[in-house]
Amino acid sequence: MILVREGTDALDPEIFWARRGDALAFLPGFYAFPGGQRDAEDAEIPVENAEDADAAAMLACAARELFEETGVLVARGAETLTRGQLASVLDDLTSGRMTFAELLTHYGLHLDASDFRFVGRWVTPPFSPRRFDTLFFLVRCPRKQEPRILSAEFSEGAWAKAGEALARWQRAEVLAVPPVIHALRTLAAGMTDDLVERFLSVPQAHGRPVRRIEFLPGFVCFPLRTPTRPPATTTNCYVVGASEFVVIDPASPHADEQTELHAYIDELLAAGRSLREIVLTHLHPDHVGGAEALREHLGGSVTVAAHRLTAEPLVGRVRVDRLVEDGEVIELEGEPRLRLRAMHTPGHTRGHLSFYEERTGALLTGDNIVGIGSVLIDPPEGDVRAYLSTLERFRALPHLQILLGGHGPAVGSPRVKIDEYIRHRLERERDILAAVRGGASSPAAIVARVYSDVHPKMHAMAERAVLAHLEKLCADGLVALAADGDAAPLARPV
Numbered sequence: 456m457i458l459v460r461e462g463t464d465a466l467d468p469e470i471f472w473a474r475r476g477d478a479l480a481f482l483p484g485f486y487a488f489p490g491g492q493r494d495a496e497d498a499e500i501p502v503e504n505a506e507d508a509d510a511a512a513m514l515a516c517a518a519r520e521l522f523e524e525t526g527v528l529v530a531r532g533a534e535t536l537t538r539g540q541l542a543s544v545l546d547d548l549t550s551g552r553m554t555f556a557e558l559l560t561h562y563g564l565h566l567d568a569s570d571f572r573f574v575g576r577w578v579t580p581p582f583s584p585r586r587f588d589t590l591f592f593l594v595r596c597p598r599k600q601e602p603r604i605l606s607a608e609f610s611e612g613a614w615a616k617a618g619e620a621l622a623r624w625q626r627a628e629v630l631a632v633p634p635v636i637h638a639l640r641t642l643a644a645g646m647t648d649d650l651v652e653r654f655l656s657v658p659q660a661h662g663r664p665v666r667r668i669e670f671l672p673g674f675v676c677f678p679l680r681t682p683t684r685p686p687a688t689t690t691n692c693y694v695v696g697a698s699e700f701v702v703i704d705p706a707s708p709h710a711d712e713q714t715e716l717h718a719y720i721d722e723l724l725a726a727g728r729s730l731r732e733i734v735l736t737h738l739h740p741d742h743v744g745g746a747e748a749l750r751e752h753l754g755g756s757v758t759v760a761a762h763r764l765t766a767e768p769l770v771g772r773v774r775v776d777r778l779v780e781d782g783e784v785i786e787l788e789g790e791p792r793l794r795l796r797a798m799h800t801p802g803h804t805r806g807h808l809s810f811y812e813e814r815t816g817a818l819l820t821g822d823n824i825v826g827i828g829s830v831l832i833d834p835p836e837g838d839v840r841a842y843l844s845t846l847e848r849f850r851a852l853p854h855l856q857i858l859l860g861g862h863g864p865a866v867g868s869p870r871v872k873i874d875e876y877i878r879h880r881l882e883r884e885r886d887i888l889a890a891v892r893g894g895a896s897s898p899a900a901i902v903a904r905v906y907s908d909v910h911p912k913m914h915a916m917a918e919r920a921v922l923a924h925l926e927k928l929c930a931d932g933l934v935a936l937a938a939d940g941d942a943a944p945l946a947r948p949v
């Protein structure tokens with residue numbers, strides 16, 4: 456629900472938006488519009504002038520969610536209610552005394568479709584198992600009503616001029632997803648007669664899943680289907696930069712997905728932009744799978760850059776032309792001008808690179824932190840000790856604002872996420888040490904005790920993770936580790 460302020464300047468209207476809470480699993484820290492999921496009862500609410508039953512149910516859902524989340528009731532007849540009456544209507548709904556349908560009837564209110572302007576239907580990219588098929592409606596905030604944040608989903612909310620909100624996103628001060636940026640851009644051009652037409656002028660506004668997600672200006676995420684580890688089914692390729700850009704992890708080995716990525720790169724080149732090089736975060740096939748195909752597509756001229764410890768094991772599969780060291784800065788010209796500082800961040804693999812852009816606070820984490828699923832530390836490439844230092848290094852970055860991971864959606868509450876990752880690893884370590892001290896010696900026996908919540912199909916993988924932890928405990932002097940992977944407790948250090 457894109458709520459437009461009553462009496463606003465039509466040339467640069469004010470809309471209501473809110474910041475999603477830091478603890479949310481999906482898009483924490485991102486600005487969004489109020490809204491929510493349709494429930495069964497929404498279909499029972501009569502809506503005048505609705506096109507069909509489905510449209511009616513969606514409008515009823517939109518009106519109900521807006522009311523629940525902001526206290527704004529867009530219903531005919533609501534204008535006669537006093538502020539106090541409106542508050543008790545809301546209380547009737549949130550306390551469960553009445554359903555939305557019942558209270559509309561009880562207070563003599565009704566919904567009318569002509570109060571809501573449909574301005575698009577957007578579908579979450581397939582990079583998340585949690586995907587939303589979302590209808591957007593533009594609605595004027597009724598006179599004498601003021602939105603406020605009532606939902607635990609949001610940490611703050613405010614009126615904002617569309618143009619100013621867009622400028623804040625362009626300055627990388629706030630985060631928002633493509634449909635929100637599109638709405639701001641469209642509204643910032645004024646509430647003209649062709650407003651709805653402009654809203655609907657892009658294919659993504661018609662339910663075609665978004666392929667390119669510009670999380671920040673100059674940072675485009677292009678998820679590609681890959682043979683990766685569940686629950687992920689895609690790997691994020693990032694196209695970073697403006698007039699000059701790099702392609703980070705042209706992930707997919709699948710020809711149809713490569714064609715999609717190549718078409719996008721061709722489009723950028725045709726627009727006069729230039730590709731500096733292909734960059735690999737690490738050696739896993741779901742990240743490097745499309746590198747040679749992209750090089751070939753571009754006539755073989757483009758170079759591939761990676762860390763030495765990624766380049767060496769890739770010999771014979773991917774040719775790395777340039778080695779990237781910790782601290783190196785890749786400067787990309789254009790607007791915005793970006794400076795990607797390479798960080799050698801071992802843990803998931805030995806040669807893993809992450810990239811930090813200081814001005815925007817964007818951190819490309821590769822597989823060190825992901826937006827979906829968990830990170831596997833599999834020896835000998837995987838190393839828990841190194842991994843924890845990598846996480847600590849991330850944590851210490853001064854202006855960290857967003858994590859752009861190798862899989863899944865971006866994370867707008869970076870420190871909360873990093874702390875969660877560190878806590879999780881330390882808890883696992885504590886449990887594993889307790890299991891060893893309790894007599895479990897083989898990784899399989901330890902998995903049986905510690906990973907009791909994990910499906911047996913995943914046990915082989917869990918054993919690799921346990922081995923990684925045992926190696927750290929061994930390095931810490933807390934367990935002795937035999938060559939066959941059997942562990943024995945050592946006396947506790949005094």
Ligand SMILES: [Zn+2]
Pocket residue numbers: 737739742803822
């Ligand atoms: Zn990986």
